[in-house]
Amino acid sequence: MATSSISPPATIAVIGLGQMGLPMAKRLIGAGFTVHGADLAEVARAALTAAGGKAFTGAAEAAAGAAAIITMLPNGRIVRDVLLGDGGIAKALPKGTLIIDMSSSAPTDTTGLAADLAPLGIALIDAPVSGGVRRAVDGSLAIMAGGPQDEVERAHPVLAAMGKSIFATGPIGSGHAMKALNNYVSAAGLVAACEALLVGRQFGLAPETIVDVLNASTGRNNSTEVKMKPFVISGAFNSGFSLALMAKDLRIAADLAGHLGLGIPQIAAVADLWEKARGSLKADADHTEIYRFLADIDANRTATA
Numbered sequence: 001m002a003t004s005s006i007s008p009p010a011t012i013a014v015i016g017l018g019q020m021g022l023p024m025a026k027r028l029i030g031a032g033f034t035v036h037g038a039d040l041a042e043v044a045r046a047a048l049t050a051a052g053g054k055a056f057t058g059a060a061e062a063a064a065g066a067a068a069i070i071t072m073l074p075n076g077r078i079v080r081d082v083l084l085g086d087g088g089i090a091k092a093l094p095k096g097t098l099i100i101d102m103s104s105s106a107p108t109d110t111t112g113l114a115a116d117l118a119p120l121g122i123a124l125i126d127a128p129v130s131g132g133v134r135r136a137v138d139g140s141l142a143i144m145a146g147g148p149q150d151e152v153e154r155a156h157p158v159l160a161a162m163g164k165s166i167f168a169t170g171p172i173g174s175g176h177a178m179k180a181l182n183n184y185v186s187a188a189g190l191v192a193a194c195e196a197l198l199v200g201r202q203f204g205l206a207p208e209t210i211v212d213v214l215n216a217s218t219g220r221n222n223s224t225e226v227k228m229k230p231f232v233i234s235g236a237f238n239s240g241f242s243l244a245l246m247a248k249d250l251r252i253a254a255d256l257a258g259h260l261g262l263g264i265p266q267i268a269a270v271a272d273l274w275e276k277a278r279g280s281l282k283a284d285a286d287h288t289e290i291y292r293f294l295a296d297i298d299a300n301r302t303a304t305a
């Protein structure tokens, strides 16, 4: 049963201080919350300490005394493990603690997790984010929050410290469903932009011209606006969002469609394409390196023709 909203200087534990978790924790510190964090990586813990938070190796130590626990971990399997696996922290948490899973987890896993936490008196909402590292840093993330309305309201000051557009999407798991669908649309748009770049270049168009024209025309999308020039055409490929994580999100979206009995074609095709790219590129490839994968497919086809 939710009580009043969680406001500064309440203690928030952030489990997972990676590309996204660290800047989100910094936003919470900036808003006046007391922030405890945990991460497996020493470098991540040191960065939180330098930013004014208190870092711990173990999630249990970070969670002690926290009004809310944010998980910002690679996937829902790891979230479940941290909470309910061997040495999981949930059993030791006081009743009424709120867990906010801001990772991009699978919605069907999330509904199961909420059901398993309920007998312990622990509430769960899913509140995944969109906007990437840049918007995590400036606190303008889009946040899609699923779960009981009173719990989403209780979390509102916490979410408002990290995001500008906060949507209550419905029951538990609905935020995670929405996040997977968003990343499907985003990834399909990035593939389309990369393919247009490959074809246009081959025809002799200048890469910058291709992007400028798309951005002034109906082909414009988030990738043409914020990814193609700084991360793809420049050759930097350093957006801060890994290709492996995007491939995971696309598989969640395709599985969701399958789970609902929908045989729509492109969602599965896009998930398969990114899974192949994950298998072919280096493990820590940035998601914008899908361009390299597409370029290599073409190079290999030409070589074997």
Ligand code: NAD
Binding pocket: 015, 016, 017, 018, 019, 020, 021, 038, 039, 040, 041, 044, 059, 072, 073, 074, 075, 078, 082, 102, 103, 104, 105, 129, 130, 131, 132, 133, 240, 241, 242, 245, 246, 249
């Ligand atoms: P990341 O790999 O940079 O960070 C994950 C962090 O979790 C790492 O620092 C890792 O050491 C830590 N970790 C892993 N297992 C742990 C455990 N058992 N206990 C404590 N710490 C553990 O990933 P990220 O890019 O920050 O993404 C985090 C989540 O946010 C993912 O679910 C991702 O899909 C989602 N997401 C990422 C972006 C982005 O642009 N990077 C944008 C939106 C959503």
